[in-house]
Amino acid sequence: MLGWGLTFSIIGAVALLVVVMLAEQYPGPTHHIRPVMLIPIVGCMMITLGMTGIIGPNAMVGALSNQSQYAGSASAFAGTMQYALGSLASTAIGLLPADTPMPMAALMLFAALMMGVFAVLLPRHGTQHLLPVNPALSGGEPPDDRRPYSTC
Numbered sequence: 001m002l003g004w005g006l007t008f009s010i011i012g013a014v015a016l017l018v019v020v021m022l023a024e025q026y027p028g029p030t031h032h033i034r035p036v037m038l039i040p041i042v043g044c045m046m047i048t049l050g051m052t053g054i055i056g057p058n059a060m061v062g063a064l065s066n067q068s069q070y071a072g073s074a075s076a077f078a079g080t081m082q083y084a085l086g087s088l089a090s091t092a093i094g095l096l097p098a099d100t101p102m103p104m105a106a107l108m109l110f111a112a113l114m115m116g117v118f119a120v121l122l123p124r125h126g127t128q129h130l131l132p133v134n135p136a137l138s139g140g141e142p143p144d145d146r147r148p149y150s151t152c
Contacts, residue, residue: 002062005054006116012047013109019044020105033101038098050110055115062122 023037033041060078067074089107096103 001054002058005051009048009051010112010116012044013112014042017105017109022100041087
């Protein structure tokens with residue numbers, strides 16, 4: 001599902017950039033985007049941003065699947081990265097000129113391509129994990145000093 005979501009997100013972002021470039025090539029009489037061009041722009045944005053419901057949960061599952069012993073820390077780190085990258089993207093878009101939707105479309109394409117790059121770099125099942133796995137937490141033999149929990 002993650003692959004399909006990323007694919008449609010990248011396709012939507014490329015289509016958005018193309019539509020915005022076409023809209024800027026043929027401006028209206030007031031040198032702004034024609035209102036009729038807003039329909040394909042919004043449509044492309046819906047395709048790109050609509051995939052967030054597929055990409056977000058699947059990415060979180062992928063981030064947590066190999067880190068069961070550190071699930072809380074991994075979840076906190078993933079959430080913090082979402083906020084940090086969101087604030088970085090909003091700062092970047094705020095610094096760019098706001099007279100056309102081109103900077104927004106370019107940043108959306110860049111973000112979609114970066115998601116694709118990170119998905120390709122994602123370690124697959126059966127590969128070496130970055131963090132050592134504790135055998136007691138992964139179903140192996142517990143260490144000798146491990147005592148059962150008390151009911152008191």
